[in-house]
Amino acid sequence: MTQKKSPKAVFQANAEACDQCGKCPSSCPVTIHVEGFNPRQIIAKVALGREADLMKSQVIWTCTSCLKCKERCPEEISPYDVIQALRRIAIYLELPHPEGYDASVKAVVETGVVQQPQLVRTRSKERKDRKSMGLPPAEKPRDMAAYTETLREILGEETV
Ligand code: SF4
Ligand code: SF4
Numbered sequence: 001m002t003q004k005k006s007p008k009a010v011f012q013a014n015a016e017a018c019d020q021c022g023k024c025p026s027s028c029p030v031t032i033h034v035e036g037f038n039p040r041q042i043i044a045k046v047a048l049g050r051e052a053d054l055m056k057s058q059v060i061w062t063c064t065s066c067l068k069c070k071e072r073c074p075e076e077i078s079p080y081d082v083i084q085a086l087r088r089i090a091i092y093l094e095l096p097h098p099e100g101y102d103a104s105v106k107a108v109v110e111t112g113v114v115q116q117p118q119l120v121r122t123r124s125k126e127r128k129d130r131k132s133m134g135l136p137p138a139e140k141p142r143d144m145a146a147y148t149e150t151l152r153e154i155l156g157e158e159t160v
Contacts, residue, residue, distance in 0.1 A: 007085035007086070007088050007089050008085075010081050010082060010084075010085040011046045011051065011082060011085060014043060014046070014077045014078060014079070014081065014082050015043055015046045015047035015082075016047070017075045017076075017077050018040075018043045018044070018047065018075060018077050019075060020040060020043075020044060021040075021074060021075075022040055023072050023073060023074060024039040024040050024043075024068075024069035024072065024073055024079050025038045025039055025040050025041075027068040027069065027071075027072045028066075028068060028069055029064065029066060029068070030062050030063060030064055034062050036059060037059055037062045037063075039063075039069045039079030039080075039083070040079070042054060042059070042060070042079055042082060042083060042086075043077065043079055043082060046082055046086075051086060051089070054086055055086050055089060055090040055093070055095055056095060058096075058098075060083050060086045060087055060090065061087070061097060061098050061101075063080065063083045065080065067080055108151075109148070109151060111140055112140050112141040112147060113138070116138065117129075117130055117138045120133075
């Protein structure tokens, strides 16, 4: 099995290669709307060894995981991966993070999905569930034991 890169290795690989061209903030949907969020600046702070400041701020929790920065970077760098690595360390260090994050992770571990299917609202303002729309019930992972074991393996591979 391929060993996952540690968060520190992710920082190093990305920060060293960034030439601060600015393409990532120009394509980031969050930068347009949220003052203070800028993937280029996040990479620059990591290059300066200021990861701790980023992890203590709420800025790393604002990324929507759209991956546009990764797709557009001419140096094949991924601000997205850096942000995920910062989040992993922040959780590991038990730093403050948004309410609901732990519940989402717990739901994935226990049921395989972030949240259970919700009722949808039709144009005629009716609330419909999967059954009334002719859909089968949402499935859990078929082999829960294998699923949980795989998650444990993934988590066990990571080192801070
Ligand atoms: S697009 Fe890539 S090279 Fe340009 S600033 Fe962003 S991370 Fe750095
Ligand atoms: S993955 Fe995050 S940082 Fe990258 S473009 Fe999308 S919202 Fe911005």
